[in-house]
Amino acid sequence: MFSPHGPSLRELAVQALSSVERGYDLLAPKFDHTPFRTPRSVLTATTEALAELGPFxxxxxxxCGTGAGMSVLRPRCPELITGVDFSAGMLAQARAAHPDATWVRADVRALPFAGHFDLAVTFGALGHFLPAERPALFAGVYRALRPGGLFAFPLGAPPPPTSVPYWAAVGFDLAMRVRNAVWRPPFVMYxxxxxxxxxxxxxxxAGFTTTAPALPALGRRRDxxxxxxxxLARKPADPR
Incomplete structure (x- = not known):
């Protein structure tokens, strides 16, 4: 699962027993050498799909993590690209890799933007928010977008109950719930x-109109x- 440049088992254990913010600060220098980074195929498919939905x-x-999403935003948003995250370590890696972007440290449950962006994206981060926290996140994204703006993110199909990935996810979530019940601070990732x-x-x-078309470049399952x-969550052109 990990390249030789990725974190050791001990480093992962220390991260898992930390808070989300501290855990990602620790993991940041080696994050891009883990399977947790959004695959290039997903980024490319998203970039291609957004080409038909602009201009932005x-x-x-x-x-934003270490900035993988910049490869999606850069060809679509010529005026300004911005990443926001609450991990200083992840932002340091992102800033080094993409010095042309703007980087903001903030809790995304209280985004510090209003009517500023045409396009917002996120990759692989929603599992870090409990269901009760999503309304604040989505309300902040809505507020950050201009009227008519678009919030886009890929969402993988859930594995079938007969598959190994399904039971691996069940086991991981169960282990995380037990960990959070007996250890503080919590590490939210489900x-x-x-x-x-x-x-x-x-x-x-939150006010969005939502569709969810397939990403054909990523293929189909046996069924x-x-x-x-x-x-694709669209803020109405006239929010009233």
């Missing part, structure tokens, strides 16, 4: 708390369903 001028990567139906409901409550969708 200013883009925001929510929970794989099974972001079903599409629940995300649609939370996005609608013909897409392996990955691109959730």
């Amino acid at each position: 001028s200013k883009g925001l990567d929510v929970c 794989y099974r708390t972001t079903p599409l139906a629940a995300l649609r409901d939370d996005l609608a409550a 013909g369903s897409p392996r990955c969708r691109l959730v």
Whole structure:
């Protein structure tokens, strides 16, 4: 799973027993050598899909981490690209890799922007928010977008119950719940708390109109369903 340049088992254990913020500060220098980084194929498919939905001028990567989403925003948002995250360590890595972008340290549950961006994206971060926290996150993204702006993020199809990935996710989430019940500070990361139906409901409550087309470049499963969708949440052109 990890390259020789990735974190050791001991380093991962220390991270897992830290808070989310401190854990990612520790992991940041080696994060891009782990399987937790969004795969290039997903970034490329998202970039291609967004080409048909613009034009955009200013883009925001929510929970930007080390800046993988900049490869999506840069070709689509010629005026300004901004990343926001609460981990100083992750932002340091992102700033070094993408000095042309603007970087903001903030809690994304209280985004410090209003009507500034045409496009917002996020990659692989929603599992870090409990369902009760998503309304604040989505309300902040809504507020950060201009009227008519778009919030986009890929969402993989849930694995079937007969598969090994399904039970691996069940086991991971169970272990994380036990860990958080007996250890403080909590480390919030769950794989099974972001079903599409629940995300649609939370996005609608925030004011978005949402669709979720397939990302055809990422293929289909044996039953013909897409392996990955691109959730597209549009802020109305006239929010009133």
